[in-house]
Amino acid sequence: MDLQSWDSIKQTSKNNEDITVSNGKVIINNRSIFHRVVVNENIPQCDRQGNILLLHAGCYSSQTWLDHGTMHVMANRGFRTAAIDMPGYGETGGVKMDTGDPIDFMKSLIQVLGIPYPIIVSPSRSGDLTIPLIIECPELVRGYVPVSPHSTDKYSAERYRGNQTNALITYGENDTEAGRVAVANLKNLPNHTAEEFLGAGHHPYMDNPGQWHQLLLNFINSLPQ
Template sequence: PDVLFLHGQAFTSKTWEALGTLALLAGEGYRAVAIDLPGYGDSPPVEMVVTAQGRRTFLDHVLQELGMQRPVLVSPSMSGRFALPFLLAHGDQLAGFVPIAPVGTKDYTAEQYREVQTPTLILYGDRDTRLAPQALQNLQHLPEHRVAVLSGAGHACYLDKPEDFHQALLGFLRQLK
């Protein structure tokens, strides 16, 4: 299965490279790809992403370009603005969803979340007291979810505790097979 990594506001696709995440997953037989969102890293800004529908379409294009069929989508922080509209509209096109304290979860209702059948790993650091609890409160309405808390980790929990993060992610990916 394919795994697509988005990134938070202070980061780019290189974050996942530097952490060794992409190499680790490749070694486990996954096709792991990290992209720069528009206006970050090497990606120029694009007009279409100012709306939720535009961001959803953008992700759709990315998956088509990469030839990814039913990937697992990993979405930290700011990238929730891309991942959530996609999940709610096209959740059936994802094999799994890994939200890491994403923004924008309160833009949707419990009913909307309840309709999504995508297996989800809600992942966050226990020191993230701002975004994580809010995201958990909303995302727990996803019927197929489980939760992994990284102890001693902040908002960018994958940077604070990379080994714990990798373990949780791999555990989730393995049980999707």
């Protein structure tokens, strides 16, 4: 999908009057967390495709996914699509990444937002939350889309090799050294697909949104229900 095609799909989805955007705050691990949820109200619950949770890098927030069109496009395809501002970012106050135990935080977040068995998109800093979850509780996640996440070095190659999580690993040709280490660690996951984006940096979903979102859609379509 080229940029022009992505822009067209994004605009069509944003113009769909059946798509609603709600936001608010929920209490997770005694922290008040800002969230957004986008759904297509014209798609019955029984016909929806599942749940997507979008986390963000340290230089962004949930607003990024809203402005970028990702939330609308996924909602238009039948997914309940949620995004949060992690502690210390966007509309969530407090100390940056002060979540308490990351696994407890993620379990509570999934439950409170009503997005069981989600596909999780996790760039950069958000790996501090998602890597422990997929390693320790892989049964809670339908699919994992890491984008050079932090914290991959907290687990051994053996732990990754023994993990059956379905993963789409995306990274930029010009990513940071830390990002490349993360990719190398994640490639130990047996059920992964990896894609390098030529000319892209640490955030390929920003540098090449058309291609990145096409890969995301292809990956989602390949996942078991």
